[in-house]
Amino acid sequence: MNKLWLIVQREYLTRVKKRSFILTTILTPLAFGLFAVVVGFIFRYESDDLKRIAIIDKEDILGAISDEDNLIFKFEDASLEEMKKTYVEKNYDAIMVIPPLKNLQDTRLTVFYYSDDPLGLDMRFMVENKLQKSIRKYKITALNLDAKELESLDTKVSINPEPIDDSKADTSPMAAGVGAAIGGVMGFIMYFVVFFYGSMVMRSVMEEKTSRIVEVMISSVKPFQLMMGKIIGVGGVGLTQLIIWAILIPIISMVVQGVFGFDLESSSDMSAAASQIDPDDMQAMAAQIMAEIKALNWWAIFPLFLFYFLGGYFLYASLFAAVGSAIGDDLGEGQSLTIPITIPVILALYIMMVVIKAPQSSLATWSSIFPFFSPIVMPSRLAFSPPLWEVIVSMLVLIITSLFFVWLSARIYRIGILMYGKKASFKELGKWLFYKG
């Protein structure tokens, strides 16, 4: 036990003290922040583009039209021909001509926009939106309709999911979207963890074998201790890195928000404006999302996420360790041995992408019980509060499978690390399982 702890310490400390670890751990959140700043500036740049537009509206259809930060409207009585000659002097960028409405029943109207610079996509949507609103007002007056009655015609329908059993917690309409987003992030983190730290274990085993230190080590400790020490130590490095990121990324994004007055979400603001969603609706939605995130049972999600992190990591890292021990000095040569490990990980990622869209499907159920997929699929379903029995069965299966594969890998590892020369075949790996001492 004491020796295992020494090995864990070494494996952990040598990695955490490395300059490359410190750099990637700190620079990655900084890079995120920098990314947010750059993206923010890119979006801001467009909004600096100011347009002054002269409107020729002979029939006086529009009435008044409000200006925007980057759009200034002015009505002109002159004809189009005159305006074309004088618009530069009068400091206009464009001339917009509103044709007469021949028929109030017409639902289509083409407005002409004269300018040397074409109208940007965002601005075009904004101008169209304004014109539509003004024309609607005009039509309401012209047709002698009651504006309030008209408004009452539009009914917004939204589906609010309710549990059949009253004792269960209610969820808001945003639950599915929020769950999918959080699930996707968690599933992807798991995928990254398994691949990145698993192969770190494999490379480290190969290094020990190539540098021949392993023979000295094995004369002091048991191969199982050496393997477990490495897996636990590298797992600790992974946890450390994730925790630092979990703390630094929100802090840096808050700083970015505070200093520059925007964050990554500003991009969604812009697209919201473009897709004509009312800013008020956006705010209500944001509030709902926040409420939904807060309503999630984080006291269950965090420990479960940690559990799947550990289970998935131990399962795959031990397999990577076994493969590392069987590979000779040449990583390229041993690549074929890693394929059986990487295929289920990649499959699990694709299944996860489908499952966050249909979290209660039978694919979701079975793939979150199958131990090679569950570490990636199950975390992605946690935000949808999956049935308790599925979580318990999935956890039990994962624990048993992890223990089994740690044992199996240790049997391959103890032989593999002492075999020098060419990489072993799967047939040989199978034989090693049954070797004595």
Added chain:
Amino acid sequence: MNILSLKNVVKTYQDHIAVNDISFDMPEGCIFGLLGPNGAGKSSIIRIITTITQADSGAVFLNGEPLNSSHPSQIGYMPEERGLYKKMGVGDHLMYLAQLKGLSKADAKQAIDHWFEKFSIQDWWDKKVEELSKGMQQKIQFISTVIHKPKLLILDEPFSGLDPINANLIKDEIYEMKKQGVSIIFSTHRMEQVEEICEHILLINQGKNVLQGTVKDVKDQYKENKFEFKYEGTLPSDFNDHGNVVKESPGSVIIQLREEESSNDFLNYLLRNNIRIQSFNEILPTLNEIFIRKVGAVNIAES
């Protein structure tokens, strides 16, 4: 008292028998040569003693007890294939290996300081292993092998890759350790080193015990009644009847005497014939000759 005893140890790998019924006793406090050509099974025997692998059958006793998990801390093992963590600092590395052998932090630090002083390398603590030359790395490797004051030291080809200065340094340390009562197994295929250092030897070939005993006994056993003498005067003509002349040059002869003739009889005969003897030596076979004779014979018998 035997520090180490092997009884009928057998180890089989899938396609060949690496250790085939090996038994030997190693007296405490001696330097024991484990000899054999490459692939004879030396490393397999060492791996069994160091508990890296287990024998298929047979028994190993250390200090009279069957080998168990407390024993690795009493054994120091330097494998033929040397290895250290390249990116680690020298001091941290030695601390790590010493603690794995069961030393406390304070004891480990003290032991390392002692060895650093001995080799005058006090300023190496923070150096990375990869920054050291190969010979310097070997020194660190040797320190890591003996840092926990093992009772049994196993050195597999300890001089391979060492320059003569460092080889001598290590050799002196080996004698020093022996003086302190450490028992040392010295595995090699280089016979001239064995003759110089070892008291007991075990010669194995193809996993089998070929020859064992003290170096002196083995040499006596394989001596061929061969003598060399230097003289002044003229040798009598019937001188050839006493044995087989191996080599003759002016004033010097190497002769293999007939079995029934003793060296004293022959010396008397020379004196009676008024030969002035300047020197008279027995020529003992070198271990190398015995080795080639035995191993060659076995190989021939096998084919």
